[in-house]
Amino acid sequence: MPEITYREAVRDAMSEAMRRDGDVFIMGEDIAEMGGSMGVTQGMLQEFGPERVRNTPISEMAIVGAGVGAAMAGMRPIVEIMYQDFTTLAMEQLVNQAAKHRYMSGGQLKVPLTVRTQGGAGWSPGAQHAQQLEAWFVHVPGLKVVFPSTPEDVRGLLFRSIYDDNPVVFFEHRTLYGIKGEVPAELEPIELGQGRIHREGEDVTVVATGRLVHEALAAAADAEKEGVSVEVFDPRTLLPLDEEGLVSSVKKTNRCVVAHEAIVRMGFGAEVAALVQERAFDYLDAPVERVGARFSPLPFAPVMEAYVIPHEEDVLAAIKRTVGRNGNG
Amino acid sequence: MATAEKTSKGLSPDTLKEFLREMLLIRRFEEKVEERFRAGELPGFLHVAIGQEAVAVGVCRALEDDDIIASTHRAHGHTLAKGTHPNALMAELYGKVEGCSRGYGGSMHLYDVENGNMGANAVVGGGLPAIVGAALAYKLRGEPRVALAFFGDGATNIGTFHEALNLAQLWKVPAVFVCENNHYAESTPAHQQLPIEDLTKRAEAFGMTAMTVDGQDVEAVYRTALEATSHAREGRGPVFLLAETFRLTGHYIGDPQVYRPKEEIRELRRTQDPLDRLRATLDVPDDEWDAMEREIAELVDGSVEFAKNGTDPEPQDALKNIYAE
Numbered sequence: 001m002p003e004i005t006y007r008e009a010v011r012d013a014m015s016e017a018m019r020r021d022g023d024v025f026i027m028g029e030d031i032a033e034m035g036g037s038m039g040v041t042q043g044m045l046q047e048f049g050p051e052r053v054r055n056t057p058i059s060e061m062a063i064v065g066a067g068v069g070a071a072m073a074g075m076r077p078i079v080e081i082m083y084q085d086f087t088t089l090a091m092e093q094l095v096n097q098a099a100k101h102r103y104m105s106g107g108q109l110k111v112p113l114t115v116r117t118q119g120g121a122g123w124s125p126g127a128q129h130a131q132q133l134e135a136w137f138v139h140v141p142g143l144k145v146v147f148p149s150t151p152e153d154v155r156g157l158l159f160r161s162i163y164d165d166n167p168v169v170f171f172e173h174r175t176l177y178g179i180k181g182e183v184p185a186e187l188e189p190i191e192l193g194q195g196r197i198h199r200e201g202e203d204v205t206v207v208a209t210g211r212l213v214h215e216a217l218a219a220a221a222d223a224e225k226e227g228v229s230v231e232v233f234d235p236r237t238l239l240p241l242d243e244e245g246l247v248s249s250v251k252k253t254n255r256c257v258v259a260h261e262a263i264v265r266m267g268f269g270a271e272v273a274a275l276v277q278e279r280a281f282d283y284l285d286a287p288v289e290r291v292g293a294r295f296s297p298l299p300f301a302p303v304m305e306a307y308v309i310p311h312e313e314d315v316l317a318a319i320k321r322t323v324g325r326n327g328n329g
Numbered sequence: 330m331a332t333a334e335k336t337s338k339g340l341s342p343d344t345l346k347e348f349l350r351e352m353l354l355i356r357r358f359e360e361k362v363e364e365r366f367r368a369g370e371l372p373g374f375l376h377v378a379i380g381q382e383a384v385a386v387g388v389c390r391a392l393e394d395d396d397i398i399a400s401t402h403r404a405h406g407h408t409l410a411k412g413t414h415p416n417a418l419m420a421e422l423y424g425k426v427e428g429c430s431r432g433y434g435g436s437m438h439l440y441d442v443e444n445g446n447m448g449a450n451a452v453v454g455g456g457l458p459a460i461v462g463a464a465l466a467y468k469l470r471g472e473p474r475v476a477l478a479f480f481g482d483g484a485t486n487i488g489t490f491h492e493a494l495n496l497a498q499l500w501k502v503p504a505v506f507v508c509e510n511n512h513y514a515e516s517t518p519a520h521q522q523l524p525i526e527d528l529t530k531r532a533e534a535f536g537m538t539a540m541t542v543d544g545q546d547v548e549a550v551y552r553t554a555l556e557a558t559s560h561a562r563e564g565r566g567p568v569f570l571l572a573e574t575f576r577l578t579g580h581y582i583g584d585p586q587v588y589r590p591k592e593e594i595r596e597l598r599r600t601q602d603p604l605d606r607l608r609a610t611l612d613v614p615d616d617e618w619d620a621m622e623r624e625i626a627e628l629v630d631g632s633v634e635f636a637k638n639g640t641d642p643e644p645q646d647a648l649k650n651i652y653a654e
Contacts, residue, residue, distance in 0.1 A: 073397075105448060
């Protein structure tokens with residue numbers, strides 16, 4: 001199996017869809033000659049031309065809304081929002097328009113739109129360029145939300161998302177663009193709503209997303225040295241969520257830690273904790289532990305940023321707290 | 330529409346009588362909606378288009394069947410003019426399965442995709458970017474279609490208007506932006522919300538072709554709209570079409586209109602009723618007018634009957650149509 005970067009995997013999924021299907025095109029800020037601020041679309045202008053790799057003005061409302069309209073008119077547009085902080089500018093179009101046209105029309109319309117965006121801290125951009133806002137979108141019926149953590153997953157899930165007949169908000173993590181991983185020689189779409197067990201274990205399940213999947217895997221390796229067996233479950237898509245996969249893992253290990261880079265309070269982990277107590281309460285030997293960012297905007301100074309966002313040691317500490325308890329309290 | 334004569338010459342009296350009939354249908358439909366709302370039969374929040382019928386009819390008559398529109402919270406007139414049967418529209422207002430949005434939308438979210446209505450929008454300016462995108466799709470596929478947005482003067486203050494017009498002009502997509510300037514954003518008069526008087530300047534700032542028309546003169550609206558859609562369809566870029574019109578009623582049904590003098594409405598009803606103006610031009614004899622009234626009354630009464638006999642959705646159907654399979 002070939003090894004490619006997460007960045008190459010994103011590009012590969014889009015390019016393959018665009019080669020196969022004239023209805024697929026991409027628009028966004030600085031994606032043409034510059035190849036995107038993260039370099040994801042490099043080379044795509046040369047292959048597909050300016051009609052299908054469309055540089056846009058800095059107009060998030062109009063870009064997303066144009067994607068909605070093109071999708072309703074039968075295209076499969078991909079919109080790149082440079083930083084997920086800027087999705088806030090397009091919230092009206094995403095929440096009131098993209099998510100609701102099918103519903104409000106009583107099923108007459110479909111909106112096969114993919115909105116790709118990226119974020120993630122660890123490089124000190126400050127408060128407006130690295131937030132993790134996925135929880136905002138999983139609250140909206142009509143949207144699908146995907147957040148892959150590996151090259152294989154990002155390629156298969158993005159390809160599948162482009163062909164989904166619903167609006168998909170597709171989160172990429174900035175600090176993962178450079179990681180390498182094996183991918184199948186032939187692009188294989190991955191169905192939305194299927195989690196992935198990255199590592200099997202017996203004592204505790206860590207449900208992790210994005211960068212925290214990798215932090216959780218590192219924490220699991222350390223925990224193993226201390227005799228704790230950790231299962232790492234990546235839901236990969238947050239909406240729809242692989243509830244069965246997640247709950248059955250927790251029923252097996254009897255403990256659950258949920259870890260994401262986003263702020264803990266009202267984050268995606270809160271929903272996971274609620275789901276686990278609803279469906280696996282009698283199996284739990286310890287309260288669900290949540291790992292995530294502190295309730296703070298992202299600060300600039302590197303030492304403060306590192307303090308706010310979660311790392312491997314935070315996951316490890318949460319694992320230890322759960323295994324430090326047993327079913328008898 | 331096939332029946333209209335698409336020439337630059339004067340429209341025949343027969344064609345104008347068809348326009349008059351459509352405008353009368355909208356007027357009587359809206360009056361019936363007011364009546365049934367006040368009788369407590371219609372749920373929700375309703376905005377009628379009384380006074381603005383000529384814009385809806387003149388513009389939609391200039392469209393081809395596979396052109397599309399996006400409408401606003403004041404959508405009944407556009408929807409009827411774009412070809413939705415009054416039964417399907419009234420059934421929607423009653424929340425029935427037979428409604429044009431299957432009971433999922435309501436007055437502010439009227440859809441009829443088969444007839445090219447891609448949705449009325451309850452967010453002011455919310456539908457404009459999608460019109461740019463649909464027009465882009467037509468351009469990319471080489472289809473000679475036009476995507477057209479209706480919106481009001483109030484919408485020219487919102488960000489989507491400026492971003493959408495900028496993008497449309499930049500990409501020269503076949504879009505037409507029809508601004509129905511009824512001089513009030515809900516209750517707020519122009520002088521409290523618009524620092525300029527001539528709204529075409531806003532479009533011209535993007536380099537966009539702009540046209541202005543008397544929105545109470547249906548023939549003028551039709552001609553100008555045809556010019557605008559032809560311009561867009563021929564690949565010469567989008568057009569901003571400003572229709573000066575008047576809302577001869579409140580913003581919503583029940584609006585006490587404390588923000589404008591009663592004399593203003595009386596005067597507008599006397600001088601700016603688009604039906605009166607067309608009827609006077611055509612010199613329609615009383616017996617012909619009465620026959621038209623009877624036919625329309627039957628149609629509108631029939632739509633209420635149809636709607637009342639319609640099917641209530643099952644409550645749990647609320648959980649359908651959230652996602653496409």
